[in-house]
Amino acid sequence: MSDPNLNPQPLPPQQQPQYAAAPPAQPGYNTLAIVGFILAFFVNVVGVILGFVALSQIKRTGEQGRGLAIAAIIIGFAEILLGIIFTIIIIASIGVAAANYNSY
Template identity: 70%
Template sequence: MSDSNLNPQPLPPQQPQYAQQPYGGAQPGWNTMSIVAFVATFFISILGIILGFVALSQIKRTGEQGRGLALAAIIIGFIALALGIIFTIIIVAAIAANPNVTYQGS
């Protein structure tokens, strides 16, 4: 039983493989959509939610910063939307519970 690989030839030294980074090695900047989503969610929550999901998709594809802002926009937007629905239900229920109250305008 002879092994033909008793004296293997040494492999040539390999150069380390580094992932290419955009912008000359600098880390990519902030995703603008995540910043817009975070700001918009305080004014129009549904817009912040939509833009937050779009920003997450862009960040996943490009590797930019801003994932936390996009997640915050989505979470705050859903909370604001839920609170708005709850308050609307409470107000409608309060008005429906007092049908005899009329508005005394000028």
């Protein structure tokens, strides 16, 4: 019944399905960039400093948040500049009011 001349071929080994390699996970946002952006609205000098520190860290580590760090620097400097202009206007207006004050 069985033919000894038949040489059955071995089954091919089962291959594991090939999946595409997952892209490397993007690093998260730089914490100092987020904190610097928030503090730029309230404590502008600290926001500017943290923005510069975050930029240097982002350049070194490749994290996300470069836009937040730049925004912290720009917003912080803009608020400092507006504060200086506002202070000059207040002092000048007080000086003009004191010069024109007549006591009767």
